[in-house]
Amino acid sequence: MLPQETIRRKRNGETLSGEEIARFVEGFTAGAISEGQVAAFAMAVWFKGMARDETVALTLAMRDSGDVLDWSDIGSPIADKHSTGGVGDNVSLMLAPIVASLGLAVPMISGRGLGHTGGTLDKLESIAGYNIMPDEALFRKTVRETGCAIIGQTGDLAPADKRLYAIRDVTATVDSVPLITASILSKKLAAGLETLVLDVKVGSGAFMTDLEEARTLARSLVEVANGAGVKTSALITDMNEPLADCAGNALEVIHALDFLKGLKQGSRSEAVTLALAAEMLLSACVVATAEEGRGQAEAAIASGRALETFGRMISSLGGPADFVDRPWAHMPKAAVEVVVEAPQAGVLTSCKAREVGMAVIGLGGGRILPSDAVDHSVGFTGLLPLGTRVEKGDVIARIHARDEGSAAKARAELLASYTIDEGGQGPRISIVEKI
Incomplete structure (x- = not known):
C-alpha cells in the first residue's frame, strides 16, 4: 500500500493493520517515506488516535527497526523502570543499584533532560569519566558483573523512534498518547526486557498535570507493553513539588549517594523509590508481596550493598573507582x-x-x-x-x-x-x- 493511502486511512479514522503499520515504519526508517508524509501520519494519529492493537503494532515495528538485545546469557530477571519525567526526580540513580543488589539485571536506557524536567544522563555526565555511550561489549560486561548499567540510547536501538520523535518535536504532535506510548516502549522493548515498571508523574512539575490524563497514559503504556509481551505495571506518583530536596545535576548525584547511605529516610523520594523497587521485585517474582520487596530494598540500603553496587557501576563505565568516598573530587x-x-x-x-x-x-x-x-x-x-x-x-x-x-x-x-x-x-x- 502506498504511504499516502496509510495516511488517508488514519486521517479518516480507520483502523490500520499490523502489516500496514510495519511497512510504514520500515519505509520512514529507511528514508523511503518523506518527512512530510511522516509528519502527516503523526498528525493523523494525534487527531484520530489508535486502538490498542494498532499501538502495539507501532511499538513492535519501531522496536524491530534496529537491534533488539538478548540477555539470555545473564541468568537473572531482566527488569527496568521508566519515569515520564519531573523535577528533582533522580530515582533511577538509587533504584537501579538497589534492585541489582537483590538479583535483578537492569540494562537501563535513559535520556537527557526534556523541557523543564531533568535527565538521568545529564546527571551522570556530572561524574568525570562516566561513559554514557559505551559499546555493546562494555554495556553487557557491566550488567553481567555489576547487575545494572545506566546508559544512553545507541543509534542501533529503535532508530525509527529517533526519526519519528524529531519530526513530532517540530510538528506539535509530541503529546499524542499512542505516539508517546510507542516512543517510550519501543526503546524499552529493544533493550530486551522481561518486566517493566512505569512511574507516571502527575502534577505541576509533570507533563501530565491532570490525574485523568496521567491515568490514560499509564493505562496505554501498561496495556501496550503487556500486549507486546513484557510484564508491566505502573505507579502514578505526585509531582506537585520537586521529588528530592534538590534539583540540579551534580547536586542530585550527591542526593543519590546520601540516599544510598541511608540519610534520606522518611522523604518523598524514599517513598517513591522503595515503592518502585518493591514493584520491580514483585514483577520479577523475586518476592511474593510488595511489603516483602520494600523490606528487602530497605535491607539492601542498610547493609551498604546498594551503595557498593552504585560505585561498581560508576567505575565499570569509566568513572572514578573512589567516587562513592570522594564525589566532589570528581564533579564540578x-x-x-x-x-x-x-x-x-x-x-x-x-x-x-x-x-x-x-x-x-x-x-x-x-x-x-x-x-x-x-x-x-x-x-x-x-x-x-x-x-x-x-x-x-x-x-x-x-x-x-x-x-x-x-x-x-x-x-x-x-x-x-x-x-x-x-x-x-x-x-x-x-x-x-x-x-
Missing part, C-alpha cells in the same frame, strides 16, 4: 552559594514545580537549545517539603550558581514558585495509585 562545584530565606511566617502550601525546573535551566543546568552546554554544578539544595511550617528569615533553600547575578535571578524565581500562607496543609501523598 558551583562558584556561588546563596541562601533563600522565607519572606514571611507561615506554611509552604503550594509549589509551581515546573517553574523550579525552569529556574534550574535559567541557572545553566539545562538546555534552551539542543546544542547548549549544561553546567552540571548549578541548582538548588535544601528544598523544604510542602506542609513545612517556617518563620520569617528561615532558610527554605540554597542556590548553587556560577555568579551572583544568576543566583539573584534564581532566588526571585524560586520565591515566586512557592506559596507561604497561614492556611496550611498536610504533606501530599507521594503514591497516588497503581495501574
